[in-house]
Amino acid sequence: MRSHPVGRVGAAAAAGTCLALLLTACGSGYGDTPEGDGALTVLFGSSGEAETAAVKAALAAWSEESGVPAEAIPAQDLVQQLRQGFAGGDPADVFYVSPDLFQQYAEGGSLYPYGDQIEDVDDFYPALRDSYTYEDELYCVPKDYNTHALVINTDLWEEAGLGDDDIPTSWEELAETAEQLTEGDRVGFALNGDYNSAGTFMLQAGGWFVNDDNTEATGDTPENLAALDYLTTGLDEGYFSFVKDIDAQSGSEALGRGRAAMVMDGGWVTGAFDNDYPELNWRAVELPEGPGGQATTVFSNCWGIAEASGDHEAAVDLVRYLTSPEQQQAFAEDFGAVPPRESLADWTAETFPEKAAFAAGVDYARGQVPVPGFMSVLNEFTTGMQGVAAGSAEPADVLAQLQRDGEEALGE
């Protein structure tokens, strides 16, 4: 009697659902041997539509040439999506990697080291190659770079009666000029206020978060204290400000909206100015020297290739194509990426004079801290800097904390 047709439907439904769940349970996890599917995926954090279009065009051109299909996947949140891809055992084949995450991925065996397969690898700036070298092996090659420079609103500059000779070349001059340009609710000089911007001043003072080979925390040094004291004085006097304290999200916004006359920011501001503040008259100059000499932070990404990718050969070929001088020139023209090759330095300076200051910094710059787990330390330091700006924390205490947290992260 059970064999009523509708009864079977119910039983089949129950059994079918179970089967679906069970099949799922038997699916393969990780440990799969990588297997090429004859196509590449490229995951990248795009700075905007121009970059997305340029990367897509470059991939299409390479596919045409090589016969290997390549898909561009713009990620909204690259860090998280990439990490989940690694953890899921199925990351994209090629992706952007930043120095702060590089070492963690290299150490974890997620990156395929291919630096020795790039023939003219010496052409890339040493400061950038250092950022992507782990245990003497170059894992990936840089795609572009940027450095912190001083960006000036030239209208306000001229209004204040300042000329080329007045461009600050020392900390003292920066403070004086900023004071001169401060008026009403406009500050003379604004900086982001995060660890990167404070870090640049620490470099100029001769300090930094860690020692040269990234093995020891060097948070509470007199040099770092000098940098923070310098910033604190400016903040207290009101001619320096962190951008968030003047209702801006970024240096470009602070300058574009006239909330600051000078800002410290990276070369990505050029795109923001073109899009959001086309009326703005601005120029970028190299940062003034600190007591420790000329210094700035360099920001970059490299083209990482996943160890788990099944198409290492094709992926390396793609990267070779994307980092060729011709393609880097195309990227520079399309979305303003500064080519990371020394042989293109003159071309860059001639073609993009407004970017010269950002490009020049690479000669004396240092890359972001690559120590795994250091991001939390730096975020805590950023919080401390906000306290300093608000007057509720002392620079020395913030640095002492930085030292303790840094030691903990480095396992000292």
Place this chain on the structure above:
Amino acid sequence: MAQATRAARPLVRGRAAIWVAGYAVLAVGTVLYLGPFIVQLANSVKTDADAAANPLALLPDPFSAHAWRRAFGLDTALDMPIGRWLGNSLFVTVSVTVGRLLVDSLIGYALARLRFAGRSAVNALVLAVLAVPGVVLLIPKFLVLKQLGIFDSYAGMILPLLCDAVGIMLLKTAFEQVPRELEEAARMDGAGVFTTYWRVVLPLVRPALITVAILSFQGSWNEFTHFLVATSDPAYETLNLGLARLAAGPLGGAQQFPLKLALATLSTIPVLIVYLLFQRHFIASQMNSGGKS
């Protein structure tokens, strides 16, 4: 007598006071509860600059459909595959809803009507599920999806959402209220357990099925955290997840509020339609669960 009239007068005054205060609260409340949605809609048809400068203005100046054109993918080579987002949202939502109806009603019927060894243990397990706070499951779910090899897949997005203790309890209660005689009659006619369930009882709990369906629809359309940890490939982004990543990602600083507000409106519209059509179910189910305790 005198007592009664004395009591009546404050009563009338009380009524008037309640009337005035009541409408005052309702008016203020309506502004507070609808206002954000109206501001949202108004600013989605402004230019970026206008929205930044006059966020309160309800009339755009100038009117700009730019954000909506982008939201529908009509403008420029866009980073955001809105069509894909909508498609994913729809597919996942429908799958979860159908799946839950089936899975929930099967176990709901078993718990309500079948005396089987281990039933109370099953019942206790389902109740325990209700007590597990969702956010502590983010990492665990990620781990299991990886291990099963269904990370970054529709299966990984849909199957975990089939755990739905609320729906099970709703349907179980509904099945319990079906008169037993109907089933007995069917059984007399020789129908087996499945036939009785499928043919006789299921049609009788239609209101509860509709309630579970709309709760599932609303829940999975709005789902965010599960999809966040279940996928990394943007090809699997739902509208909600894509929107969240757009707002939270490092590029979120690029403001573009009209676009974000337009997309937020787009994600609200299906739920709004379902809500307006079935609000009695929404409200009744919510009040039931609240009233019972």
Place this chain on the structure above:
Amino acid sequence: MTETRTAPPAGGGAPSPRPARSGRLRPPRRRRPTGAEETRAGWLLSAPALLALLLFLVAPVLMALWVSFLDWNGQSNPFDGDQEFVGADNYRRLLAEDTLLHRDFMVSVRNTVYFVALNVPAVTALAFALALVVNQRILKGRGFFRTVFYFPSITSSVAVSIVFLFLFQGSGAVNGLLALAGVDGPNWFTDSRGVLHILMAALGLTEPGRTPEWAGGTLGGLPLWEWLSGPSVAMCAIIALTTWASSGTFMLFFLAGLQNIPASVYEAAMIDGASAWQRFRYVTLPLMRRSVTLVMTLALIASWQVFDQVYIMSQGSPAKTTLTPAYLSYARSFGDGQFGAGAAMAFVLFAIIVVLTVVQRWIGRERD
């Protein structure tokens, strides 16, 4: 937030005592189908749901428990034995040692404590007030208003977070409204000052930006003065959003409670000459105690689970004052690759929620 919306019974509420009762009432004479058959059918029908529960709830929790004892960076298989087994180290670093992890966690606990202190009373009072008004028979259009008040509760948390982000910008709509009232609104999402600190400074009790001497100690790795900050201005915006978005659901809970009060009780009170206030104070309120306990418990649980809003609106900034335990656990795992610590934090959070629920239910029960 989603959790409170779709799973209001959360734990104890919904389980009606019905199954047991109907079991007793079942006529014992009915014998077909046989017990074995019923058991087979029962398990077969339950199987899909049980399988889903085991696969996607029980198994994951056990896996995460294992991971919480590992030092695992998320780049390999945590179950192949290659990971370093660190025992209770993650928990120790989280709870007992003066580590950055511990301080971050205590900061998130501090933030949540203030979140609870503001959100729970506010949403309870607001939802109760709305329910009282919507329940007044003499008001017309109550259905419409009920629809309006409940609507934010069913809207996606992502969508409403974006709207509130827009409303609370420095030059946004909220500050525009405040300006109309002559108030110079703060820069909501960048203002890390605690409102208690602001208040104490405004009252002249403390000097702005300086730690007073009496608050110099530390507690649980966090300076005492930090514990006394109150919610930051940024957190207040998130609290406002949560209160707004969840009040509709709780309004319906109160409405259900109000409608359970028999009209005869009010009639009796009116005959006794009780005023509207007296009826509310001496009739409604005592009878609504259970509803109040329920709503407060649910709001408390939800407050410890805040994630979506933080992910979208603030990512914990400014100065970590909007960091919540749930977001911290996520960020440590998926952002920093410290899955062991993240998993440990999830379990500690789970324990906190369970304990709080039990305590509050116990208090609620005592009074009845």
